Amino acid sequence: MQAQRQLLFGMYMDAMRMDEVIEHCRTALITRRPILLGVLNAAKVVELRRNAALRESLMECDLLLADGQSIVWASKLLGRPLPERVAGIDIFSRLLLLAHKEGRSVAFLGAKPDVLAEMLHVVARRFPGLKIAYSHHGYYEAAEAGQIAAGIRESGADMLFLGMTSPKKEIFLGSYGASLGVPVMHGVGGSFDIMAGLTKRAPIAWQKCGMEWAYRLLQEPRRLWWRYLKTNTSFAQLTAREMFHPDHPFLAGANHRVTSGSPMLPDAQLRSIADD
Template sequence: MPTEQQLLFGLYLEPLRMEEVIQRCHTALVTRSKLLLGVLNAAKVVNLRSDALLRDSLLECNMLLADGQSIVWASRLLGRPLPERIAGIDIFEQLLALAHREGRSIYLLGAQPDVLRMLETRLQVRFPGLKVAGRHDGYFKANESALIAAEIRASGADMLFLGMASPKKEIFLGSYGATLNVPILHGVGGSFDILAGITRRAPVMWQRAGMEWAYRLLQEPRRLWWRYLKTNTAFLLLTARELVHPARAFRPTRSITGGGTLAASRQNQ
């Protein structure tokens, strides 16, 4: 039965649980229909107001989910509740398991070459026989993007995972996502490093308490303390504003799917 989306911070989020997300992904695989997954956290809520590319990339998603526990808590405070946090890395792992069970193929795009090799080795241990249709590191130049997109399209992959940071991920998807002929597209950020064993994810207790950001802060205090202080403070202020004056739904600045106009302008900056 269709669920009613919740409008939060100007974006429509899906009030789904993990099993419902994976079921929709399975349907997309069976029907070979494109499903672009997006996740929202506090940092994105803050940054999308000044970053048109980030905002448009979120609006372009076929399914937008609450990646941060802070988004779930805010949804309940605002009277537009989401049932649970759906972390991007958890979706990644669930989809890998689905691909393994059903013999679906994946394409890995992102990270450094050595990290990518470590990731694939670990995935083959965890999911023996997992079909990897192709892979490419994330350190490529803008003028190489079209060739990589052609390689992904030719691979026949069922799922594309992008282990790249913003805005490179959004630029690539905005320019080529509609032409890749891959049903499931999911930007997983730093998840490649975690599953490759390079970095550690916060313990489950920290995750449930919504304190993954604090765990990362403890690992890199000098680099992250100011970013988290600024972002968390801004998010609290935006939540207070949302409580008094709910934001209207954002509209795309311009279409970025396929044409890549906005993406191309960002690449040339």
């Protein structure tokens, strides 16, 4: 039975729990029919209204899930509820466990070379014997993307994880995902940094009450306070507008123009935005 989809902020989102997501991925591995996972948080809701590449790539996802707790809260407030937050880092961990248990191979793309190397060491310790078919850092030139895609395709990996910020990871998946021959593809944002121990994740109690963003803010207040203020304010405005004037679904290839009611963030604040 197909999970219910909810139209939120012009995007169709899948009302699924974590176990359902993992089961869909297991089916993709068995049938070799590719599944592209996408996640949506407050920052992306704001950015996709003016970034056509990001918007198109999200629309191409087979599953679009609520990475941010703010999305779940907004869905319930708007009467189109999503059952729970399905965070990208948690999907990442669960899929690594699945690959380890079932002898599947994985590929990694993203992060700085030293961070990627440390993450690979951590993964090897946590999942001894895990088959790593391919890895490449995320600081490559645009002209190299095709060559990297070819390397992933030739590796025969069962799963691909992209540890890059938005919209770079969505653009790569949108451009090359269909040609990679990888059954499970997932853009995990800053999860490589977390797995490598470079970024400390909030305690479970903070996560459950939707305050993971505040925990990160306490760690880096100078760098993050203005970004979170702008993002949260813009998202709150969009949610309020959605209550009275719900967005029509975005159309693939449509030239969506931002109106005065669509707040947006400056480019510099969205290049390295983290999942909320």
